[in-house]
Amino acid sequence: MNIPLIDLKAQYKSLEKELNEVTIDVLSSANYIMGKNVSEFEKEFSDYIGVEHSISVGNGTDALVIALKAMGIGEGDEVITSTFTFFASAESISAVGATPVFVDVKKDTFNIDPDKIEEKITDKTKAIIPVHIFGQCADMDEINKIAKKHNLYVLEDACQAIGGEYKGRKVGTLGDMACFSFFPTKNLGCAGDGGMIVTNNHKLATIATALRTHGSGENGQKAYNLLNDIQEEVKKAEGANDTVYNPLKYYNYLIGFNSRLDAMQAAILRVKLKEIDKWNNKRREVVDIYNESFKGLNVQTPIAREDIKHVYHMYILQSEERESVLEDLKEKGIATGVYYPVPLHLQKVYKNLGYKEGDFPNAEYLSHRTFAIPVYPELTSEQVNYIIDSVKNSCK
Numbered sequence: 001m002n003i004p005l006i007d008l009k010a011q012y013k014s015l016e017k018e019l020n021e022v023t024i025d026v027l028s029s030a031n032y033i034m035g036k037n038v039s040e041f042e043k044e045f046s047d048y049i050g051v052e053h054s055i056s057v058g059n060g061t062d063a064l065v066i067a068l069k070a071m072g073i074g075e076g077d078e079v080i081t082s083t084f085t086f087f088a089s090a091e092s093i094s095a096v097g098a099t100p101v102f103v104d105v106k107k108d109t110f111n112i113d114p115d116k117i118e119e120k121i122t123d124k125t126k127a128i129i130p131v132h133i134f135g136q137c138a139d140m141d142e143i144n145k146i147a148k149k150h151n152l153y154v155l156e157d158a159c160q161a162i163g164g165e166y167k168g169r170k171v172g173t174l175g176d177m178a179c180f181s182f183f184p185t186k187n188l189g190c191a192g193d194g195g196m197i198v199t200n201n202h203k204l205a206t207i208a209t210a211l212r213t214h215g216s217g218e219n220g221q222k223a224y225n226l227l228n229d230i231q232e233e234v235k236k237a238e239g240a241n242d243t244v245y246n247p248l249k250y251y252n253y254l255i256g257f258n259s260r261l262d263a264m265q266a267a268i269l270r271v272k273l274k275e276i277d278k279w280n281n282k283r284r285e286v287v288d289i290y291n292e293s294f295k296g297l298n299v300q301t302p303i304a305r306e307d308i309k310h311v312y313h314m315y316i317l318q319s320e321e322r323e324s325v326l327e328d329l330k331e332k333g334i335a336t337g338v339y340y341p342v343p344l345h346l347q348k349v350y351k352n353l354g355y356k357e358g359d360f361p362n363a364e365y366l367s368h369r370t371f372a373i374p375v376y377p378e379l380t381s382e383q384v385n386y387i388i389d390s391v392k393n394s395c396k
């Protein structure tokens, strides 16, 4: 039996008719940039997360870059983040000209260790980016407490954790801003690239909205006025149409980006957003069966905190004999993945930052042991049983 790490074809099949319809609708409407599907999706996303502002962008990495820029972070600033995450969490910091400052993770949850943050704070530190890794929310109360004490922004990297909760509060509402990714393999994925910034902060939302479209037009002017303390009413241009012609578009107020969510992706995401809670529940059901079945084996199952609703973007096991287990599973036709083989402080590209092996023992330890097995809503019980039998065989 061949089982992929995630089955996007099965996901498509489950919604085929509706997805085809909305895609053709956008295609035939000839409204490809911004417009109704984008604004409606942003509204629906805000309602779902429980925030005031959702600003859709081209991908999750751009979401982080634009959010940091909106916070005014750049050259000479430092931003603290986890060393055990996808590269974009730190790349975004470098992309705005600031320096990523890495912190080790906790061995049990793989999330940034709040006890090790404060020693890294300097007078250049401007923000903390906690990453809700593999779908489990970071220790936000402790992180927010430190941020408040030192007057730092908190930007949640929630790219792997849509729908997750922390002490009854939704991921995305726990810091100053949060970023999501709609990369196809994420829990909520589109048919290409996509991302979202959310916030309850009106000023940050206004600046981020301006930055995603060249800092131009009405949004650019509003952001400019906010940044320069100018009290002035900004009016929409007569006859303005965002998608075809808007005379204000050719007036620029900030150096921004061109990073928008395509109307086609927005239409697809509107269909899929309705499924996300059901999908996350299915993931948790599979995980419960895995955890129960792997008890007593020579493999460590992931730990989920009681007060956190984990959405299992990945189901991460640990083994001392990882390479041979992966080889066994491959032979059985079961796809696996290693997340993450190199902690960010040891990436070649960050050599100049001066970190060395041994700096963050937990992340380094995990990087040699962790691996992911398939967990997705469309897994059949036959597939789940086959995976369980194969892991049991290999991890006796």
Ligand SMILES: *Cc1c(COP(=O)(O)O)cnc(C)c1O
Residues within 6 Å of the ligand: 059, 060, 061, 062, 085, 086, 088, 089, 131, 157, 159, 160, 180, 181, 182, 183, 193, 194, 195
């Ligand atoms: C996927 C991901 C991103 C980047 O999202 P893209 O849409 O691929 O740019 C950032 N951070 C984390 C933790 C991710 O998993």
